[in-house]
Amino acid sequence: MLEYRTQGYNGYSVKYSPFFDSRIAVAASANFGLVGNGRIYILGLTPNGIVAEKWFDTQDSLFDTTWSESHENQLLTAGGDGSVKLFDISLSDYPVQSWQEHAREVFSVHWNLVGKDTFLSSSWDGTIKIWNPNANASLTTLPTHSCTYSAEFSPHSPSILSSVSSDSHMRVFDLRTPASASNHLTMSIPIHTPPKARMGAAAPVGIPPSEALTHDWNKYRDTILATAGVDRMVRVWDIRNPSGGPIAVLPGHEYAIRRLTWSPHLSDTLLSASYDMTCRVWTDGSAMGVPPANPQNMMDASNMSLGEGREMGRMGRHTEFVTGVDWCLFGAEGWCASTGWDERVLVWDARAIMQ
Amino acid sequence: MANQTGRNSQAQERLSQVTGHLSGKKGRQGLLEKHADDVVVTCALRTPFTKGGKGGFKDTAAADLLHGAFKTLIERSGIDPKLVEDIAVGAVLAPGGGATEFRAAALAAGFPVTTSCKSLNRQCSSGLQACVDIANAIKSGMIEIGIGAGAESMSQQYGPQAVTEFSELLESHKEAANCKVPMGVLSEKMAKSKGIARADQDKFAAESFQKAIEAQKKGLFDEEIAPLKVKWTDPKTDEEKEITVSKDDGVREGITAESLAKIRPAFSKDGSIHAGNASQISDGAAAVLLMKRSTAERLGQKIIGKFVQASIVGVPPLLMGVGPAAAIPVVLGKTGLDKDDVDIYEINEAFASQCLYCINELGLDKAKINPKGGAIAFGHPLGVTGARQVSTLLTELKRTGKSVGVTSMCIGTG
Numbered sequence: 224m225l226e227y228r229t230q231g232y233n234g235y236s237v238k239y240s241p242f243f244d245s246r247i248a249v250a251a252s253a254n255f256g257l258v259g260n261g262r263i264y265i266l267g268l269t270p271n272g273i274v275a276e277k278w279f280d281t282q283d284s285l286f287d288t289t290w291s292e293s294h295e296n297q298l299l300t301a302g303g304d305g306s307v308k309l310f311d312i313s314l315s316d317y318p319v320q321s322w323q324e325h326a327r328e329v330f331s332v333h334w335n336l337v338g339k340d341t342f343l344s345s346s347w348d349g350t351i352k353i354w355n356p357n358a359n360a361s362l363t364t365l366p367t368h369s370c371t372y373s374a375e376f377s378p379h380s381p382s383i384l385s386s387v388s389s390d391s392h393m394r395v396f397d398l399r400t401p402a403s404a405s406n407h408l409t410m411s412i413p414i415h416t417p418p419k420a421r422m423g424a425a426a427p428v429g430i431p432p433s434e435a436l437t438h439d440w441n442k443y444r445d446t447i448l449a450t451a452g453v454d455r456m457v458r459v460w461d462i463r464n465p466s467g468g469p470i471a472v473l474p475g476h477e478y479a480i481r482r483l484t485w486s487p488h489l490s491d492t493l494l495s496a497s498y499d500m501t502c503r504v505w506t507d508g509s510a511m512g513v514p515p516a517n518p519q520n521m522m523d524a525s526n527m528s529l530g531e532g533r534e535m536g537r538m539g540r541h542t543e544f545v546t547g548v549d550w551c552l553f554g555a556e557g558w559c560a561s562t563g564w565d566e567r568v569l570v571w572d573a574r575a576i577m578q
Numbered sequence: 579m580a581n582q583t584g585r586n587s588q589a590q591e592r593l594s595q596v597t598g599h600l601s602g603k604k605g606r607q608g609l610l611e612k613h614a615d616d617v618v619v620t621c622a623l624r625t626p627f628t629k630g631g632k633g634g635f636k637d638t639a640a641a642d643l644l645h646g647a648f649k650t651l652i653e654r655s656g657i658d659p660k661l662v663e664d665i666a667v668g669a670v671l672a673p674g675g676g677a678t679e680f681r682a683a684a685l686a687a688g689f690p691v692t693t694s695c696k697s698l699n700r701q702c703s704s705g706l707q708a709c710v711d712i713a714n715a716i717k718s719g720m721i722e723i724g725i726g727a728g729a730e731s732m733s734q735q736y737g738p739q740a741v742t743e744f745s746e747l748l749e750s751h752k753e754a755a756n757c758k759v760p761m762g763v764l765s766e767k768m769a770k771s772k773g774i775a776r777a778d779q780d781k782f783a784a785e786s787f788q789k790a791i792e793a794q795k796k797g798l799f800d801e802e803i804a805p806l807k808v809k810w811t812d813p814k815t816d817e818e819k820e821i822t823v824s825k826d827d828g829v830r831e832g833i834t835a836e837s838l839a840k841i842r843p844a845f846s847k848d849g850s851i852h853a854g855n856a857s858q859i860s861d862g863a864a865a866v867l868l869m870k871r872s873t874a875e876r877l878g879q880k881i882i883g884k885f886v887q888a889s890i891v892g893v894p895p896l897l898m899g900v901g902p903a904a905a906i907p908v909v910l911g912k913t914g915l916d917k918d919d920v921d922i923y924e925i926n927e928a929f930a931s932q933c934l935y936c937i938n939e940l941g942l943d944k945a946k947i948n949p950k951g952g953a954i955a956f957g958h959p960l961g962v963t964g965a966r967q968v969s970t971l972l973t974e975l976k977r978t979g980k981s982v983g984v985t986s987m988c989i990g991t992g
Contacts (some may be wrong), residue, residue, distance in 0.1 A: 255596075258589035284592075303592070328592070370595075431914030436599065453599050479599040498600055 224540065225570040227273035231352045232262050234562025236287040239546040242295040244553035245269070245278075245382060245561050246344050252301055261285030265312050268570065277312050287331045290355070293463050309346045309356055315510040324352060324361055330359035331373045338381030345374035351386055353398070365396055365406050372452075379445035387450050391415050391432035395462060410465050413457060414450050418468040418529045437483045443490035449507070451480035457495055457531070459507045461490035471507045471530035479547045490555035494573065496545035501537045502561050504573050508532035536576035541565050589704035606919040609886055610981055612726045614872040617713045618692055620879035621655035621805045621867040622969035623647065627957040630732040630859035634823035638808045640672055640677035643863035644729035648687035650804030651865045653966065657878060661687050662719040666711045668704025668728040669736035670960035671735035675699055680729065699961070701990040702928060704728060705864060706964025712868050713885040724875055727865040745913070756895040758992040762845040762856070764896050769850050769931035777849035779930035780838040783855035783954045785934060787833035790951025794829050798950055798977065802969040808827040828858045857928035860957025883972040887913045893992040899932025901988035903939040909984065917942060917946035921980035924967040926987035927952035949974055963987065
């Protein structure tokens with residue numbers, strides 16, 4: 224396990240470069256992101272450990288970052304002051320572009336993986352904005368009317384994007400639809416929808432709504448998304464059947480889940496980061512040859528688990544809230560990086576903790 | 579007060595957001611978790627409730643009843659009176675809200691001058707509001723230990739003087755003028771318009787009596803009742819004697835739906851409401867000791883319950899009885915509970931008609947409602963019942979080993 228200390232800055236998000244297997248960006252904030260400066264670190268993985276190749280300081284906290292899909296040296300930051308900034312790591316000190324449209328803290332930024340000329344941002348002001356790096360103003364604003372913690376383009380289509388927000392809903396937008404009164408909204412799924420009743424088990428009822436903090440599109444199955452948040456459950460959804468409830472529910476985290484990401488290599492494998500100071504690896508049970516859930520999981524007190532999914536391992540080396548985690552796109556299929564409020568970035572191999 | 583216009587408020591909002599992520603575990607499981615900053619109840623008790631005008635407390639002032647409740651509270655909980663910072667007393671009929679005499683009662687009961695005392699009036703739910711006020715004051719950090727209480731002598735203070743004449747301005751506003759319609763009359767109308775038959779009301783009332791008498795016989799009230807020694811004038815001989823009241827004297831044996839069916843309606847000839855299926859006029863007092871869990875643990879106080887959440891919803895004055903049906907879903911929503919997550923509901927029986935309506939409207943399981951009877955059986959001293967319901971609820975939850983309770987009441991004027 225490699226380690227880097229973001230001295231004085233508490234991590235909020237970590238992302239592997241899509242171009243280099245040895246480059247990681249970390250968005251971090253002073254004073255736990257409550258008040259004060261932000262800093263974006265560009266870290267290099269070298270034979271001598273992790274070294275900071277560069278960093279940029281910002282006036283306000285940074286909550287998320289994403290690499291440009293079209294330019295190897297550029298990346299975006301999500302700022303507490305409502306700004307979205309584009310930095311070029313071959314330059315110094317200042318961003319190449321800064322967009323100030325959001326009225327409140329920006330919580331996520333994400334580059335379009337298919338049509339590489341757009342990116343999005345989502346904010347506490349209840350909107351998602353679509354941008355082109357060459358335009359001075361946003362292209363489209365999609366309202367969610369609710370603090371939107373996470374928004375993402377589908378990795379399978381340039382015009383489909385999704386979000387989760389504090390109103391406990393997952394929304395799917397399709398930019399090809401006419402911008403009518405629904406503002407491209409094609410689907411709005413209550414995340415607290417109980418799973419369908421199964422043979423031999425009563426359907427759970429009355430699951431209370433709770434803030435959804437993170438979600439991710441499966442990289443192989445184009446209708447599958449996973450969501451998670453304050454109620455500590457990871458849920459897997461198939462948007463072909465939006466009213467059918469989750470197809471898998473994975474309980475286990477002891478506090479809210481802050482970040483969720485599907486493996487770029489394995490279609491059934493998820494990684495989560497939580498306020499309970501752990502990162503956990505999960506299978507949603509969809510892959511062939513996965514051993515059935517162990518009896519302990521079946522005995523889960525709340526009996527909330529659904530499907531054959533299970534926790535495959537956990538990494539408990541962080542000593543504070545874990546806020547960011549990401550998979551390496553290259554090389555062996557288990558490398559990942561995590562960051563958290565303990566001012567540390569850890570780079571580790573998930574295969575070492577999987578059972 | 580603090581200026582909240584600058585960056586401080588932004589930091590505050592970000593902090594409360596993260597706090598929300600951590601404490602966001604809603605629902606029954608989250609509610610049953612124990613945290614150091616929970617507001618908890620360590621003692622809840624009441625005097626017996628006695629019949630207005632003829633019961634054991636007919637010659638005792640409300641403040642004296644309160645004094646008795648306070649003394650027993652100090653004795654039973656073993657709390658050092660010096661540590662109690664504030665007392666809120668719900669009272670409806672006392673002139674001037676009773677603020678003066680309740681403060682005096684607190685001092686006489688052994689609280690030092692540093693323990694402040696206020697009275698408040700939210701009609702029938704004043705006692706409940708007193709407990710909520712104290713819980714909120716503790717939650718916000720204004721005080722650390724407080725008492726929510728209620729005191730009412732309907733024998734001495736019930737009458738037309740309780741409401742002043744309405745001005746022309748109020749009379750000319752339709753909904754405002756409705757506030758003056760006597761509760762019996764409007765409940766009668768409501769029962770009629772909502773189609774609640776007399777037979778159902780009588781059945782409900784008889785059950786309240788039967789549950790109460792059974793509970794009384796088994797001694798289920800003994801734990802929450804503080805017996806009181808008072809002066810009492812025998813109406814036959816005019817002789818003043820000292821008696822000890824330790825039982826609710828409004829609870830009558832042998833009441834059945836059939837026996838209630840014979841009583842003449844009180845408010846209109848073809849009406850359905852009568853003395854037997856409405857709450858009794860009573861005297862009594864109740865007190866609930868509240869503090870933070872961490873404080874209770876430090877002082878070695880025995881924790882008997884946790885205050886979770888309160889809600890209040892206004893309803894039209896003419897339909898004031900539907901209050902619980904409006905407020906209970908709100909509090910369940912706030913706590914993320916399903917109605918079936920709740921083990922016991924204490925819903926005040928102002929009238930069998932309105933209580934029945936709320937139960938049906940919410941689709942509650944009747945077995946969970948007022949398991950030891952309610953105000954129809956042992957009386958409704960207006961400002962006290964809310965605090966009484968807290969003690970009755972917690973005692974019953976403890977006895978039956980259950981965990982989640984809801985207490986609710988309707989409020990005159992909606």
